[in-house]
Amino acid sequence: MTERRSNVLTLAMLALLIYFLLPLFWLFVASTKTIADLFSSFGLWFAGDFSLFTNIRDTVTTDGGVFARWMGNTIFYSVASAGGAALLCALGGYGFAKYRFRGNVPMFALVLGAIMVPTTALAIPTYLLFSKAGMVNTPWAIILPSLVSPFGLYLMRIYAQDAVPDGIIEAARIDGAGEFRIFFQVALRMLAPGIVTVVLFTLVATWNNYFLPLIMLNNPDLYPVTVGLAAWSSQASAGGGTTGAVLSLVITGSFLSIIPLVAAFLLLQRYWQSGLSTGGVKG
Structure with missing residues (x-):
């Protein structure tokens, strides 16, 4: 009974971990994509071009x-x-x-x-x-x-x-x-x-x-x-x-x-x- 309860709690914690980390993972993945890939590729995985540093440069230089x-x-x-x-x-x-x-x-x-x-x-x-x-x-x-x-x-x-x-x-x-x-x-x-x-x-x-x-x-x-x-x-x-x-x-x-x-x-x-x-x- 104790082992079963432990397994349920472990699964619940994993579900919560995924729930909280998934938006952060999506945000990181989306930050690595070009504008075209942002709208065309699968949202939860990387595209062909890794454009994170280009996107960071554009972000910090826009509007002066x-x-x-x-x-x-x-x-x-x-x-x-x-x-x-x-x-x-x-x-x-x-x-x-x-x-x-x-x-x-x-x-x-x-x-x-x-x-x-x-x-x-x-x-x-x-x-x-x-x-x-x-x-x-x-x-x-x-x-x-x-x-x-x-x-x-x-x-x-x-x-x-x-x-x-x-x-x-x-x-x-x-x-x-x-x-x-x-x-x-x-x-x-x-x-x-x-x-x-x-x-x-x-x-x-x-x-x-x-x-x-x-x-x-x-x-x-x-x-x-x-x-x-x-x-x-x-x-x-x-x-x-x-x-x-x-x-x-x-x-x-x-x-x-x-x-x-x-x-x-x-x-x-x-x-x-x-x-x-x-x-x-x-x-």
Whole structure:
């Protein structure tokens, strides 16, 4: 019975693996094809001509190299947002976990409730606020909203509860260390796995964000790669003699845009898994 259940679970995991990897495989295969092969050959296998490097060159040189600017914008928005959100979540989660103050429980319940609010529902109110502040069509319009991460705050609170022993905090206080010094010199190192987890979640969320930049930005030079590729896709949908060429740019650009995310997960995988498992078990 156990062996049969194990076989079923193995097949289920293989099915899920195929489900998640098949679109990525198709994207890679399509990025290696010429425009003619893109419409005539079998979609899930390579064509006769391997044109990946030609397609990459065309993608990064089209419109004066605007794709490279989009990628640079995306990296800047994502790294700034992930770093800032991780620091704020670490501070807030540590505070909720290690300090007892009036309103601790209701405020944390408010954080839990904020997790259930979809970010798209906040996009229009956020736009109106930033419009009043004169920050629309600036990088701040993307970075500042991304610093707010209720789920990251919840995760850091759960993780900090047991990752930072109360005895170490008390010992540091006896030695005369202030609260901020205790956090930055003692607690921050113990919270590192949880912080990396928040960094990855925020990095992916900001990198894939489309709706917020769409309504906040109207200058193509400030576009992230999601909005930029959507603009190219709109050109392809409009028809004309360049539809195939633009569609090839969109496909290759999409393939290039996922490479940094894959690299980030592979480089930080050890810390990410440690953060999730420790937070889940100790929470």
